[in-house]
Amino acid sequence: MEHQIHRIGVLTSGGDAPGMNAAVRAVVRTAVDCGIECVGIRRGWNGLINSDFVQLDASSVSHIINKGGTVLYTARSEEFMTEPGRAKALSTCKLLGLDAIVAIGGDGTFRGALALSRQAAASGYGSLQVVGIPATIDNDIGCSHYTIGFDTACNTAVECIDKLRDTMQSHERCSVVEVMGRHAGHLALYVGIAVGATAVLIPEREVDFEAEIVEKIRRARLAGTTHYMVVVAEGAGSAADIGRRIHEELGLDPRVTVLGHIQRGGSPSARDRETASRMGYEAVMALTSGKGNCVIATKDGRIVDLDMEEALQMKKPFPMERYQILEALTLSGSKRD
Numbered sequence: 230m231e232h233q234i235h236r237i238g239v240l241t242s243g244g245d246a247p248g249m250n251a252a253v254r255a256v257v258r259t260a261v262d263c264g265i266e267c268v269g270i271r272r273g274w275n276g277l278i279n280s281d282f283v284q285l286d287a288s289s290v291s292h293i294i295n296k297g298g299t300v301l302y303t304a305r306s307e308e309f310m311t312e313p314g315r316a317k318a319l320s321t322c323k324l325l326g327l328d329a330i331v332a333i334g335g336d337g338t339f340r341g342a343l344a345l346s347r348q349a350a351a352s353g354y355g356s357l358q359v360v361g362i363p364a365t366i367d368n369d370i371g372c373s374h375y376t377i378g379f380d381t382a383c384n385t386a387v388e389c390i391d392k393l394r395d396t397m398q399s400h401e402r403c404s405v406v407e408v409m410g411r412h413a414g415h416l417a418l419y420v421g422i423a424v425g426a427t428a429v430l431i432p433e434r435e436v437d438f439e440a441e442i443v444e445k446i447r448r449a450r451l452a453g454t455t456h457y458m459v460v461v462a463e464g465a466g467s468a469a470d471i472g473r474r475i476h477e478e479l480g481l482d483p484r485v486t487v488l489g490h491i492q493r494g495g496s497p498s499a500r501d502r503e504t505a506s507r508m509g510y511e512a513v514m515a516l517t518s519g520k521g522n523c524v525i526a527t528k529d530g531r532i533v534d535l536d537m538e539e540a541l542q543m544k545k546p547f548p549m550e551r552y553q554i555l556e557a558l559t560l561s562g563s564k565r566d
Contacts, residue, residue: 234358234516236266238282238327241299242273242306242334242341245493246364246378248501249299249333254290255509256331256362261287263517268325272302273334274309274341277318282325294502297381297495303334309341315348322349322357329358329521331512335365335376336541339524343537346522358521360512361537364505366493369413372540373526377508379416380500382409382492386420389488394424394458401455403446403475403483407468408460409492414547416492417462422555427457429555430471432464433547442471443478445559459483507532 239256241249253269260267269285270276283289293300308314322330332342342359349357363370366382386408397404410416414431421429427449428442436442446457459475461468472483497505508525515523515534524540526533535543 234265234328236268236326237329237331237513237516238268238270238277238322238325239285239301239331240270240273240276240333241301241303241364242332242338243303244335244365245298245303246366246376247297247381247493247495247497248377248505249364250293250296251497251502251505252333252362252364252377252509253299253301254294255506256512257285257290258287259510259513263513265513265517268327269301270330272304273338274306274318275304276301277321278306278308278314280321280324282321294506295496297493297497299333305337306341312348315345316352318345319349319352319354319357323354327357329360329516331360331362331509331516333362333364333377335363335367335370339537339541343522343541356521358516359537360515360521360534361524361540362505362508362512363524363526366409366416367411367413368415369411369545370526371543371545372524372535374529374545375504375527377501377505378493378497381495381498382416383419383423384498385492385495386416386488387423389486389491390420390424390458390460393484393486394456397456397458397484403457403459403481405459405461405468405472405475405483405485407463407485407487409488409490410462410464412464414462414465417460417465418548418551418555421460422551422558424458424460425558426460426555427559428459429552430459430461430465431552432462433549434552436465438474438478442475446475446479446481457481
C-alpha cells in the first residue's frame with residue numbers, strides 16, 4: 230500500500246441523481262468494514278471551503294438506500310474553481326485529517342477533485358487521494374458506460390409520458406414532451422423507444438423536420454392513428470418551438486410538456502441502487518489498494534477503476550443503432566402505438 234488510509238471524506242456534487250444515497254451508504258459501510266473513519270462533506274465542494282461536515286458511521290447511513298436526492302446535499306461552487314478557494318478546501322482537509330475524498334457526481338466534480346489533489350501535492354499538504362463515482366441522469370460521462378441515476382430518470386419519464394398518452398389519446402391530440410439530458414440525447418432516445426414515440430429529437434443528430442416529424446405524423450394519421458408523441462431532448466431545442474412548428478406545418482394543436490426536475494427525484498430503481506452500491510464499495514477498495522486519483526466506471530457490465538486524468542479525456546460514442554431501431558419501429562405502414 231502506497232499510502233495508509235485512516236480517514237476519508239465523501240461528498241456529492243453537481244446535479245443530484247437517484248442512487249447517490251446508495252453510493253454514500255456503500256462508501257461509508259465499506260470504509261467502516263475496513264477500519265477507516267468516514268466524514269460526510271455537505272453541499273459539495275462548498276462544504277470543504279466552509280467546513281460543513283458530519284461524521285458518518287454504519288448506523289448513520291441506515292435507511293437511505295431507498296431515498297432519492299442526496300442526504301449530504303449538493304451545490305455548485307464557483308469559489309472552488311479558483312486556487313484560493315481550493316486552498317480553503319485543503320485547510321479543511323488538513324483540519325479533519327483526511328487522507329482521501331470520494332466525490333460522487335459528474336465530469337465537473339471529477340475535474341475539481343483532480344485539481345484539489347494536484348494542488349495538495351504542490352502545496353506540501355501530502356498525498357490527498359481522490360476517487361470519482363459517476364452519478365448523473367444524463368448518462369453523459371465519457372469513461373463510463375452507465376451512470377447512477379439514469380435508469381430511475383428513464384422510468385420516471387416513461388411513467389409520466391404513459392399518463393400523458395392516455396389523455397392525448399382521449400382527445401386525439403399531439404403531445405410534445407421535453408426531457409432532460411443537458412447536451413446529450415441518451416435519456417430522450419431511451420425513453421422514446423420505451424414509449425413508442427412517433428419521433429425523437431436528439432442533439433447528436435441533425436433533424437430533418439419535414440421528413441422526421443411532419444411526414445411521420447402524416448403517415449401515422451394515414452395508418453389510422455389520431456394521437457402522436459414527440460420526445461425532445463433539452464439539448465436538441467425547445468419543446469415549445471417544436472410544438473409551434475408542428476402547428477404551423479400540420480394545423481394540429483400540440484400540447485407541450487416539460488418534465489424538468491421531476492426526472493431527478495424519486496426512489497432509485499433496483500439497477501441504480503445495486504450499481505451505486507458496487508461503485509461505492511469499489512471506490513474504497515481502490516483506495517485501500519493504493520489506487521488514488523481514479524474514477525470508478527462501468528464497462529461491459531463490470532466495475533473498473535480508471536486513471537482520472539485519462540478518464541476525463543474519454544469520449545462516449547452515442548448508440549446511434551438505437552435511433553435506427555426507433556426509425557424501423559415508427560416508419561412501418563402498420564398502425565402506430
